[in-house]
Amino acid sequence: MTTSSSMFGRDPGVATLARISTEFDAIARQMSTVSAEFAELRRIVENPAAQTGQRSAEQAQASPLTSPTAASAPTPPASPPPMTTPPMTTPPMTMPMAQHPPTAWSSPGRPPNQGSSSYGPPARPVPPLPGPHPVYAPVAQRPSAPRPPRPPARPLSERVAAAAERGLVGKVLATAGVGVTLIGIALLLVLAAQAGVLRPEFRVAGGAVFAVALVSTAIWLRRKSGGRTGAIATAATGIAAGYLDVLAATKIYEWLPVVAGLAVAGAVAAGGLVLAYRWSSEHLGLLVVVPLIVLGPVLTGGLDMTLIAFMIVLAAASAWVQWRRDWIWLHAVRLAAPTIPLTVVGLSALGGTNTAHTGFQFAGATLVVIGLGFAGALVAMPTTRFRAVLAGLASATTVPVLLAGEVMDTAGAVALQAAVAVLVIGITVIFSAVRTERLGPLPDVVAQIWTATSLVVLFVAILVCFDGPVAVSAMLGLATVTSLVARSWSATSLVLLGGSTVIWGIGFAALLDDMPPYVLAQARLVEGNASLSIVIGSLLAGAGAIVIAVGWTRLTAGDLARVAYSAAAVVVVYAVTAISVASGVLIAGPDGFLGGHVVATTCWVVLAGAALALARRRTGSERTAALTGGLVLVAAAMAKLFLFDLATLDGIFRVLVFIVTGLILLGLGAWYARALQSERFPGSSTTTPGTGTPLRPS
Known part of the structure; x- marks a missing residue:
């Protein structure tokens, strides 16, 4: 039996090349067919109408009903040339795969627009493709209706005549x-x-x-x-x-x-x-x-008290007109009648006019006007369409109270402002909780407006009553208490939290003015600025920052929460440093300055440990924020230790700060590693060989 190797001169490479050449021939024929089909598709896409007409003409020519001659003498189909086997010779190493461009009639018997190939038999005729899909056909645009012409503006005389028909001219005259x-x-x-x-x-x-x-x-x-x-x-x-x-x-x-x-x-x-x-x-x-x-x-x-008293009588006498009448303009005017003169009296006192003899009368008139404003708002609240406007008008009657410190003595002004603030907040709380058939629960917008009003009055009372660092501590205390109240009063939480943030910001700015951060680094400056008010104010500033940050986190999204926590962390670090240094100076003088910085550095490391401990109890972004804050605080403590404490402190204070800080960092590192191991392998323990003693992972 003769093998392929013997047929090709016993050379296996020649047989392999022959098989490869045959396969390339088949590939060339397939490529030629695909090229012809693509050429036909391009022609149809470029001229679908001509293709459709040509197809119709070919069908009509081939139909026996319309062409009897063609029917009597059908043209036999051209038989394709036989498949020829290439001679069993050594093929060339390069196989030409050139493809002729498609022509109208490449060869006899070949359909039009079919390309020719240099290899193998011609490709089978490709049936003509149909026309474009209806989806891709051009859509006829419906003509848009012409826009109606814009009517010309009426002359002024016609508009005046129309106003006269409506009765406007008569009212003006x-x-x-x-x-x-x-x-x-x-x-x-x-x-x-x-x-x-x-x-x-x-x-x-x-x-x-x-x-x-x-x-x-x-x-x-x-x-x-x-x-x-x-x-x-x-x-x-x-x-x-x-x-x-x-x-x-x-x-x-x-x-x-x-x-x-x-x-x-x-x-x-x-x-x-x-x-x-x-x-x-x-x-x-x-x-x-x-x-x-x-x-x-x-x-x-x-302007005198006689006129003001008459305006108050006018406002009181016209109060009943609001019954079953939603006359908001009349309500605004009758409240403005006494409120504006009282405000003018306060502004005159602010400008230097002596009004000491009118203090008691001013206080009485102001309380009566405020009572009229809030009582009228409560009576009209169930039926009015202007609830927010009524609440705002009632709050506007408290404007003269803000100027009471200029008209009255300090004690009387503070008493009046405190009474008004308690009255407004009491009305808000009571009528938010009480539900009756006539007076339902107070709307949230009204409660928010009146809550903000009472907060403003309290803030002004603090400014009138206190001065200097004491006023700063009072403002920070008010902000802290208000932010705590915001957690339990859902209807006005946002207003209370926003107001407390503003008041806290003003108080903290005043605290920084009294005790700037650079003062804490110089013993001489600290001795001149340190006071008990600074210590209390710093404590309230740190507590208020934490409470406000927690409040905003509860009410808002995560991005703002991270910003609030970061700001609170910075404030707490400053407050701890100010408390430590100021307290040390107040207690021990110059030596207390050194001891205060030792305590401050220690507190920084302790706060970092607290942040890391908090990170172990949180997940997600809160854990990342707490962990990042703790590590940043550790880095800050180390920087303070080597850049400030090492150069400023001396003697036993330098030794203490390094030893205490080092021991805390050692304990913190050991605890954190142990906690991390316990989290990765909960409940895991090993036993020391030969002793049976459980050995927990370090």
């Missing part, structure tokens, strides 16, 4: 008439008295008759069709004229005592507001109150 008429009445009362025109009795009586006539005319107009606007303006003019007449009889001619004059003025105001309530017109209520606020000081000759 009526309001202007009210103002002009009231100015005329004021001029009648003031200028006539200065010029001696008519007797005082005729002036006052004429003003009263004129006021009654105007109100009567307004009532008659109200009954007529379309007379509402004129009736409101006329009634407002008559009622304001009555106010001015009463003030003239009380202040200018002094016919009525102040109490009687205020009572009559309150009766006039009540009558005007009765009309406003019956006519359901907030506009009339505003026209009753606003002119009096503007023209009252003209008749009284300026």
Whole structure:
């Protein structure tokens, strides 16, 4: 039997090359087929319509129904050339695999657009591909509807005419008439008295008759069709004229005592507001109150307690108008009537005006106005649409209290501010917890506004009561207590925590001003600045920083929590150092400065150990933050030990700080390694060979 090796001259390499050549021939034929198919696909993609038409023409030519000649003489299919076996000779080492580009008719019997290959038989005809998929066909765009042309702006005359149809022009004219008429009445009362025109009795009586006539005319107009606007303006003019007449009889001619004059003025105001309530017109209520606020000081000759008392009576007399009426503008104006004059009194005292004799009256008037503001807000709260606005207006009545320190003595001002703060926070707590049929729970937004108000008043009271480092300690204490309260009062936690953070920041900035960090490194400067207030303030600063950081961590995301913990760690390190050094100086003088730094370095290492211990009890990002903080604090303690303590301390203090710090670090390292081993292998223990003694991993 002849083997392949004998056929090729007994050379196995020649047979292997022959087999490889055959395989390459087959690969070349396959590549030629693929190239032809890609060429056809490209032609279809580039000109799908021509391909579709050509395909239709070929089908029509080949159909027996439309071409009888073709049907009678069918063309036999061209038989492919036979497969030829390459001669069994040594093939060349390089096999050409060149592929001819596709042509229309490469060879007889070959379909169009088929490439030719230099190897093997021609490829089988490829059926024409269909046209593009409907998804990829061009989509007809629906013509967009033309936009309607923008109407031209109406002329000014047409807009004025439309406003007149709505009654706006009539209201504007009526309001202007009210103002002009009231100015005329004021001029009648003031200028006539200065010029001696008519007797005082005729002036006052004429003003009263004129006021009654105007109100009567307004009532008659109200009954007529379309007379509402004129009736409101006329009634407002008559009622304001009555106010001015009463003030003239009380202040200018002094016919009525102040109490009687205020009572009559309150009766006039009540009558005007009765009309406003019956006519359901907030506009009339505003026209009753606003002119009096503007023209009252003209008749009284300026701002005094008589005018303030009258404004308080006006605010009290108009409180009932809010019943079943959500008139927020009238509510704001009647509270502003006494609040603005009281604020002006405080600002005048701040500017240097002597108001010592009005301190008690100022305190009483302020408490009455605050009571009116909060009582009105609580009564209207269940039915109003403006809860936050009502709460803000009630809080605005406490603005004069912030200036009490300029009007009153220190004890009286602090007592007034503390009373107001307790009153506001008490109202907030009680009405947040109490649920009745008429008064439901206080809305959260109202509780937050009033809580912030009480916090501001307390902060101002601290500034009035204390001064210097004592004020710093008081501010830090207030911030710490407030942040603790924020943990239990969920409705106002964010407000309390934000307020405590602001107050703590102000107090800590003042503490840094009294005891800057660089002072702690110089004994002479520490001796001049050290005090018990600094020690207490540093203690409260560190405690407040920790409580505030925990509070923000509970309420916010993790990124802010890490920032809060990092800031708290820095503050605690400063506070510990300030407490140690200041206490040492207060106790032992210059030697206490050295001993204080020994204690400070030791405390830094102890704090680092506490942070590492905390890291063992936490997971995730909290563990990473605590571990990082502990290691950073260890590095800081080592830097302080070698850069500051080694150069500054001497004698026994230098020895102590190195020995104590070294022992703490040794114990800390041993404990941490043991704890880490226990965590990796919980409950694991080994036994010492020959003794049976359990040997725990170190």
